Amino acid sequence: LENEASRDFPTPLELARSSGPAFSTVFTRLDSYGEPLAEDVPSAEDPLSIPALLTREGLEKWFLRESGSVTELALIDAWVLGRRDDVDFSKADEAELLASLQTLYAEHYAEAWRTALSRLDIHRFEDLNHGVRILDSLTSGHQPLARLLAQVRENTRLIPVGEGEAEAARKLLEQSPHYRMLQDIERQFSDLNQLTRKQGEEPSGLEEVMLVVGELHEYMRNIQESPDTGKAALSAARARMGLQGADPIFTLQRMAGHQPEPLNRILNRLATESWRVVLDSAVAQLERDWYREVYQPFQQNLARHYPFTQGAGRDAALQDFERFFAPDGILETFYNDNLKLFLEDHPEHVGDARRASLVRRDVVAALDRARQIRQAFFTRSGTLDVEFALEPLNLSNNKRRSVVNIDGQLVEFSHGPSQSIPLVWPNTLRDTVESRVTLVPIQVNRSPRSISESGPWALFRLLGKADITGVSSNAVDVKFTVDDGEMRYRLHAASNTNPFTEQLLSGYRIPRSLY
Structure with missing residues (x-):
């Protein structure tokens, strides 16, 4: 089934490319050890590349149509290999093998998407300016995070929801032998997909997250655009540790704890990296002050x-x-x-x-x-x-x-x-x-x-x-x-x-x- 699908659907879904031009500015790919990969990693080695068979298109246009014939071929193979005494296959035989095939396919499908999401992270901030650029891109109109989650939703929310035609399609699907397989796939991504769901005029979970990310962006940009960035970073660090004023870093960390993977990790990374570069800028300012106020007087008068x-x-x-x-x-x-x-x-x-x-x-x-x-x-x-x-x-x-x-x-x-x-x-x-x-x-x-x-x-x-x-x-x-x-x-x-x-x-x- 995989071999035939690769001939008819040779092009994988590349999450990075299809998530928009800002994606590579914000996100990095990770290897199996959690270390960043090069940006020009070949498609065959790209952890964010999903085989076409394991996408919604591959599911609907190939697996659901071809799984029956593949099941029949598998039963014949079993007879040829001597695993069966006859070639008379009952409906129960076919149903049992189809169920096994569906289970295996669902495992591969979900694993491909889970692996891709686990091999994704925010770029390490080189410094305060780089961090602001990443936050610029993350909160820009390109919306790389929203586009990524939209693709996850499109490919893992497989059972129609709603009224009218959607309800009719769902009822028809419930009669299908594939319904349980689709439920198994959906269930593993339900928390993540819930983030992009809107109810009436209320903001979605993702929109609430992005409001806090926007506050962090403004916080970081205010430090960056200050006449003296080092002093502004030092002042911000003192205020944060003294629990004075708004603290979007803490707000984001607290919010991250209530989010599903990989969003909790992504938000924690954003908060940690933001605080690290603010602290780095603050310490660099302290370094200059130390040299001028402490080191030089000691050297000149005492050392x-x-x-x-x-x-x-x-x-x-x-x-x-x-x-x-x-x-x-x-x-x-x-x-x-x-x-x-x-x-x-x-x-x-x-x-x-x-x-x-x-x-x-x-x-x-x-x-x-x-x-x-x-x-x-x-x-x-x-x-x-x-x-x-x-x-x-x-x-x-x-x-x-x-x-x-x-x-x-x-x-x-x-x-x-x-x-x-x-x-x-x-x-x-x-x-x-x-x-x-x-x-x-x-x-x-x-x-x-x-x-x-x-x-x-x-x-x-x-x-x-x-x-x-x-x-x-x-x-x-x-x-x-x-x-x-x-x-x-x-x-x-x-x-x-x-x-x-x-x-x-x-x-x-x-x-x-x-x-």
Whole structure:
């Protein structure tokens, strides 16, 4: 039957071509693994190509007419092959074989259309502009989706509906041995075909869907046509995640859940792709803002100076350090205003756009380390203030006295009892401050010897010359060697994040890009 039909009906129904000129702009074909196929796929390999025998025309003009003779031939074949003892075929024999043939044909028919619909999807949006072009075509007068569903309806709604001639034809068909086969085919596509059915003045299901698609189109086009597309996309993304204003993306996703295949998948794809390119545009804007507002200030004022670059001759100004890292400073303000919504408040929306992460891992690491820097160096009110205590432990026997001067705060020790002295850093914001360790020899005719550092980060430079041993999470032992003598102190940090044990600043970098 297939061989004879292919001779009389050699031309398959190509759904893509017959769905209008906008179809290929909107839809792509998928292979059996769900991957997009090339646009110029040969007709024989086109999953949207339906064999003519498995169309309404093939059904009515060929199968219904020829199935009887094919049944007779099949019965004769069965006798020739020895599967029957005689060539006398009863009506029951013919009816049984015809029923088997109808079942097989209905399975092939429905499978051909189901497969074609399953191998169809919306093109991946390359960017916001491409997405708008796809939505332009989808909502245009060419109506590719409506034309596609009209073809499905034409070829899978096979029993006449209505009054008058349609009713008479249906009653006649009910007497046909093919009626049950037609019902079997129809039933598998009834939900999809219901979409294009109108009742009175009420819009059809497809028309209601296209109203929401039109709202999405307008939403996307408003972003595209904004004087600054990136800022408009960022504003739209913030509004969507903050549940502010209309959200046609969510409306379409919710509507998709109530639609039959393949429309539910197509609508979900439209919503997901739209959100992805809006989010991509928003992140691209964030990238530009990050570079200008965060990366450049850090590079210009901090990155090349001590303590961020250990060997640097120049210290980072404390005012620049405070301006950048303080609570409500440059970095935290940018995070709270721009990134927190995506990374902390609504990370599920990033997942909805099928992005593994909004930002790179090294950005997340830099943000986490910046939080530690704030905890270690700043009070809750935002003041640069490191409280700690210095406890003298022991002085070598060849020295009789030690003096530590930290930004003008003195800690003196001679052999004997000691106490922990509370100190603060910085004690002044002047750039000319000094930190010094002085050991006084036991010989009265020898001068004291010192090691010192000057500048706003003098204390940390001085600690860099010491041997430091961790004692606990908030305490370290610090040993200075001066003029063949040694002095050991215990340094207690008031903060849980110890700026003296954690290498928080050395080598700290702000990544140039977010993603």
